[in-house]
Amino acid sequence: MPYSDQPTVIASGVEIPLLGFGTWMLEPEEARRMVHEALRIGYRHIDTAWIYKNEKAVGDGIGDAVAEGIVARDEIFVTTKIWVEHFHRDALLRQAEESAISLGLTPDLLLLHWPKPTPSLKETIDALNEAQDKGFTRHIGLSNFPSPQFREAAALSKAPLITNQVEYHPYLSQKTLIETARELGSSITAWSPLAQGKIADDAVIGEIAKVHGKSNGQVTLRWLIQQGVIAIPRTTKVERARESFDIFDFELSADEMARIHALARPEGRLGDWLDAAFHWDQDS
């Protein structure tokens, strides 16, 4: 297995590194630099999206690392996403090809960025499968799909949907969706895993961090990957990227895990752009 030196999760037979590097809001120049640095540090999973307008820069950052011999292409797991304006068949295939060209590689994973009621889920899922058949991506998946739409998409898809990337951090429960993913043989990827930095001031996480000689960010990421959830933190700072990668040498106890789970609260959601036709799972 290409990522054998770090923890991974297997979803429908596909191995995915549990820790990735997020690139939302990174301007192209910064995205290129940080992706290169992240790969130098040891990250083997990079997350981008068409709407982030940095796919080419992300690809260039990967290219820089490959050219330096830091990593080989097949040792990296690269995810990108189909934007919601491209959910009709032809537009989806056009964007899938464009994303692969911009990245300069075939992504490992192509996600539908947010669910929407039109066009039909069948048309979009068929097109996503077609994009995979045409070689524009190795695997396919979803993002921001509540359980009912997650199940519907999985039933419609010929190929397995290997992840559902959703907001998940200590202030938001995703118990139901994690269970749904498990039942479907899929996985959950946590976006905003650090609650966009809010965990830095948390007293409970701080107490646990002190016990382990770690930072609040490290404890939070450990809490996620210890659940078998993929985490994709983002930073513009190399030192923080290094810190977030240093989470494989300690373990949280069952009691510590439970104390962090107990921080979830109804108003904990940070990014709610779900179409009004759909509803989040009851606990999230």
Ligand SMILES: NC(=O)c1ccc[n+]([C@@H]2O[C@H](COP(=O)([O-])OP(=O)(O)OC[C@H]3O[C@@H](n4cnc5c(N)ncnc54)[C@H](OP(=O)(O)O)[C@@H]3O)[C@@H](O)[C@H]2O)c1
């Ligand atoms: N699928 C979707 O709809 C979706 C939505 C949102 C995000 N995502 C993906 O998920 C990734 C991560 O989510 P995110 O970028 O929203 O949030 P995040 O990773 O939870 O937080 C990033 C923010 O936290 C700060 N930060 C980083 N490390 C920290 C630490 N150790 N302590 C305190 N603050 C820290 C960063 O600031 P500095 O730069 O100053 O370090 C940045 O402002 C994105 O980059 C993107 O790839 C996907």
